[in-house]
Amino acid sequence: MYAVNRRFILKSLAASVGLALTPISFASSARTLPVNKQAADFVIHNDLPWALETMRGSFGFGPITPLSRFFVRNNLPMPPASILDRADEWSFKVEGCVGSGSLSLRDLKSMRVQTVASVLQCSGNGRAYSSHNPSGSQWSVGAAGCALWTGVAVADIFEKFGGVSNEAAFLTGTGGESLPEGIDASMVAVERSVPIQKGLEDCMLVWEMNGAPLPLAHGGPLRLLVPGYFGVNNVKWLTRLAATAQESTAKIQQSGYRLRAIGESGGLQHPSMWRMPVKSWLNGPGANGRPVKAGAAMLYGVAFSGERGVDKVEVSGDNGKSWQDAQWIGPDLGVNAWRTFSIGVTLGVGENRYVTRAIDSAGDIQPELAIPNERGYGNNGWADHGLNILAVDELPETASADSGDVPMNVIIEQASKEKTYTLSKTAQRGRAIFTAQSQPNCSVCHTLDAAQAKGLVGPNLDKLKPGLAQIEAAVVQGVGAMPAYGGQLSGSEVEALSAFVFEGTR
Amino acid sequence: MYAVNRRFILKSLAASVGLALTPISFASSARTLPVNKQAADFVIHNDLPWALETMRGSFGFGPITPLSRFFVRNNLPMPPASILDRADEWSFKVEGCVGSGSLSLRDLKSMRVQTVASVLQCSGNGRAYSSHNPSGSQWSVGAAGCALWTGVAVADIFEKFGGVSNEAAFLTGTGGESLPEGIDASMVAVERSVPIQKGLEDCMLVWEMNGAPLPLAHGGPLRLLVPGYFGVNNVKWLTRLAATAQESTAKIQQSGYRLRAIGESGGLQHPSMWRMPVKSWLNGPGANGRPVKAGAAMLYGVAFSGERGVDKVEVSGDNGKSWQDAQWIGPDLGVNAWRTFSIGVTLGVGENRYVTRAIDSAGDIQPELAIPNERGYGNNGWADHGLNILAVDELPETASADSGDVPMNVIIEQASKEKTYTLSKTAQRGRAIFTAQSQPNCSVCHTLDAAQAKGLVGPNLDKLKPGLAQIEAAVVQGVGAMPAYGGQLSGSEVEALSAFVFEGTR
Structure with missing residues (x-):
């Protein structure tokens, strides 16, 4: 595997003092949170795609987490809100049964309906407590919530098409995220598989959450519900429901969301993030x-x-x-x-x-x-x-009591100031790699002001502010939906690129 | 009982054509709905105080009605939102026990907590289907919702003060509505009593609704919950919790909210609106x-x-x-x-x-x-x-399907135009009675543009647009929290007043 010379980068950073690139205008503003959510109730880890963690103090005593306080973790930016305009016409393919075809949400609403309560929890919930500093949003306890979900059983849907074929071993759901051009779909597509027995036992397609139509940020108009399983399996904006012989070939299934030892790459040999433990x-x-x-x-x-x-x-x-x-x-x-x-x-x-x-x-x-x-x-x-x-003994007069009604700090600042970047020579070379040389180039997926990049697929780097080691590892090995660039970039190119992302986000 | 000459009024209305009063400026705008509620989900019967009915098509399949779609029926305008700023300091008196004193919401939060699901339904829900046209908001099905409520048992609170006294026969809760000056408090105060056995069995003081702090419009920071009883008993913004020997002397308890034959005045001999039937x-x-x-x-x-x-x-x-x-x-x-x-x-x-x-x-x-x-x-x-x-057979292309996401009409128009009123001579005399002669005068409680009245206690007459018979009955006999004026106004004064309200709201 490609090895990165950490010392070289650190050295180049040290040499960077005083070197300034042409100033780039910086003008960002916080986006409106979805579904009546208030900034005071969330730690905003990212906005495109959303990574919103419910503040620990914003959970209630009751068993249901209201929509307004429910966490959001989207792997990719959401489809346009216009898909809710004609929600009942939303349709998805059904495959892997004796027959095949497609159904609309309107069709589902004429079938047997059920409502179940289930916890939704991000696989990475609690990551913030890890001592080895794993990459990804640093969730504490708030990437979880419990809701009432209404929809129809996957088993009833498959039954409409004659039942699943004999080879069926997995239930595979495909999400409706808009994939960016120039990216290998299998690298970023959100498609997940769970054992077919699970699918037939209690999985559902749901269009209502806590008594309201499923909001866009939570996968509306229609998502897969895999009761008791980690969030990633509950595919949003569902476009395809299939009984398959194999697990999905998407990276998010093959190597992503696998429990593996520190330093190991993920693969089918590692447990997938399915059932949530106690x-x-x-x-x-x-x-x-x-x-x-x-x-x-x-x-x-x-x-x-x-x-x-x-x-x-x-x-x-x-x-x-x-x-x-x-x-x-x-x-x-x-x-x-x-x-x-x-x-x-x-x-x-x-x-x-x-x-x-x-x-x-x-x-x-x-x-x-x-x-x-x-x-x-x-x-x-x-x-x-x-x-x-x-x-x-005595609560301070001004500091308010723990009532849940008082705004608290959020991570994203609402900045609207001009900013200049001071980049080392190495980082300046890295900027060209970021914006043009890498294939696909980094701007396609990432937002990074210093590169004038506005990509919406991967994390917003200005907000993530990744550490150097985190950047290097992601570039060389890939992370989540991001492909590995270790094969196409030289060692010094990786160093330059990493230096640029690091310096450009400080 | 005082009799109204209906024919005289109708005659005077007929004679009114062409008579114009000095134009009065008309400029109202719809207020923002509380708690993230969307106009598309409600029939807005009144705004000060709120009377918001959940649209039939906005109820979901699930058992819990979300806050954003929950109906609101306030008897009086709400206290200022600032009472939520220091919610934990909200305090109420406890009376009728061996001891007495007061508690704060903070005190309650250190006690044994429970969460129960209960339907809240306005006594008048379904009134719109009555053939005899009773006064009050014309609710169809939507003055009802089901929520999860969190708080402490009334029994636990009374226990803290040594238990209820021997004479206790009722649990009486007093609301925190701001009462207008010049009105006999007992005529408008929201204070309700239920049997003490009920109070000790399952009544609660609650501060959380569906997992969120109780919103102002729903009685936050603290209200009484009387599980299974009609809405009016679930006193909002609770300021006093008492075990009493008698039912409250407030009109809303003594004569209001009683099941009585058409034409009869309400009294203790009539069943109070307590348990909700099937x-x-x-x-x-x-x-x-x-x-x-x-x-x-x-x-x-x-x-x-x-x-x-x-x-x-x-x-x-x-x-x-x-x-x-x-x-x-x-x-x-x-x-x-x-x-x-x-x-x-x-x-x-x-x-x-x-x-x-x-x-x-x-x-x-x-x-x-x-x-x-x-x-x-x-x-x-x-x-x-x-x-x-x-x-x-085929849904129209433009008309949208039943998905719950499409705005529908609401009753209040967002008007901002000039308006002139054409009033009969009788109605012009009535205007003076409305604004000055009656004691207390009608402007103290009602909003009515034609009178330049901005009262917030009773219904907004411009929005209610009551019928003539409805006005006469209310003036002579009183209705809800409104006192009877039959004793202080002459027959022709009642006629003039009624004609004014009628003509001024067409």
Whole structure:
């Protein structure tokens, strides 16, 4: 594998002081958040595509996360909002059955309807707690939510076409994201497969979320629901539903979203991010650093385990030396929903840390630490997810109490100022590679002001501000939907390109 | 009782042609709807105070009505939004226990928390189907919704103060509406009582609705929840929680919200609008006159019975000659929630009418017709609540399908034009009574452009456009929170006043 000379880049950065490129105008403004979401309720990791994490303090006591506070993780930018104008005409292909054809949302609405509650959770939720600094959005607890989903069973749809063919081993769903030109579709297409048994047992196509038409940001007008499985499997803007003999050939299935050791590349030999293991965490009071009054307090949080439900949640105020049972708060919405729980404690003045440990109906106990893995997927370790609560005798007059109504900081700044970039010579060479030389060139997918690039497929680099090691690894090996450039760029080209992205985003 | 000479008024109206008062400027604009609500989802019956009815076609298949689509019926204008700024400091008095005192929302949040699902329904829901034209907002089916409510049990709160006193017979909650000056508080104050047994069994003080902090329009930061009881009992912006020996002396309790024969005045001898009887209706497809495609269709609707839950819903396509069982759609959220149901039918080209009949767990069957009553309260007759579905072979290209995403008409027009009023001589005398002579004068409570009145307590008369008989009855007998003026105004004064309101609102 191609090796990057880290020291060379660092050296070139050191030499860069004082060298300025022609100033490039910088004028960006925060986009309006989708679906009535308020900036105060989210950590905005990225905007094109959206990566919106629910603030820990914005989760409620109730079991359903409202649309206005539901996290968003889109792999690619959304299709245009106009697809909702004639939502009922949205159609998708059905393949891999005795017969084949297509159906529209209107067709689905004349079929047997069901509503189920299910947790949606990004595979990378909890990544922020990884010590090896994996790439990707640094989600803490808020890339998860629980909703009521309405639609029809995949089994009923396949039945309409005579049932699945004999070779069917997977249910494969294809998303309707607009793919950019010049990119190998299989590298970026969102297409995921799950075992066909799962597909026939409880998967659904859904058009309603929490009683409202499925919003665009959440895959509307129609998405696949794979109850109890990680978010990536719940393909949005569904255009094709297939019973297939093999897993999808898309990168996102073949090598992406695989649990693999740190440093390893993903492949079919690694477990795919399917069923969500048992997990729990506290959401309040006192999340996001807000002080609370010392004394009696009611802690609350969520607990779930895909396809199983949870039997019990325990809470510890001494880092797991002793545990106490928590009480369930509301109705049980089924094995794929989460349950909210509470426990009364007494908070002493100062920092109080509480951890929680859920046990599911199959007897699985939430581990103290999850197994570290390359991308920081599936973190469910209880030690990482504890809540620190700062208790005080008197709440400050101005600092508001933990009520959920007070705006908090967001990560994206609403900047509209001119900016000049100071780039090293190496970085200046890298800029040409970024904008023209690489195939496809980086501007096709990325937004980066220093390159005047406005691509919408990959992360906005101005907002991501990746570290040098992160850039190098992504360029050489690829990451997520991004192809590897290690084969087409020389060592010094990779260095120059990386230097440019690094310097251009500081 | 004072008798109004209807013929005299009609005569004076006829004589009014050509008589013009000095033009009065007319400039109103629709206010922004609260809580992310969209005009397309509501029939806006009034804006100050809000009377927002969920469009029939805006209900979903799922059991929970999202905040963005939840109806609003406020008896008085809301307190200022600033009360949410320090929500946790919101406090209320506790009375009628061995001890007494006050608690804040922060105190409640340290107590045992629970979440329950309950239907909220305005007593007047279904009033629009009454043949005797009762006064009040003309709700069809949409003054109802089902939500998840989080808070603490009233019983736990009373327990904190040593439990209720021996004489306690009622739980009485007092709302935090700002009362206008010059009005006898007991005439307009929102204070309601329910049996103390009910209060201790399952009533709650709630601060969270569907996972979000309780919005101002729905009583935030804190309201009383009386599960399974009509909306009026669920006092908003709660300032006092009391165990009382007697029912509240407020008019809204003593004579208002009573089931009484047409023409009778309300009193303690009449049943109060407490438990909601068994009821069901269809919400789609094809609500609000939208054509649907002929052929196979899945009808869906809601069914509930306060404190009991429903055992069964039957559907009839022949006006009740024959019935078929419907299927439940989603999870059962408890005895006070509603359940959504569906049934597959085949729609012929043309008009199709379907009615539904729910049976609750106590064996109560939804009646064909509710008993007519003065205010059109508690209408649960299945004959009135049927859904007419227009089915066509080909949907028109432009007319959109029933997808819930297309704006529909709302009742309030966004007018900003000059308007002149043509008033009869009688009406001109009435204008002086409206603005000055009556005690308190009508402008204190009502908005009426022709009087340059901007009162916010009672209905906006420009929007209500009451009929003559409706005006006369309200003036003479009072209605809702409005006092009776029959004792202080002469017969000709009532006629003049009524003529003015009538002519000034055409």
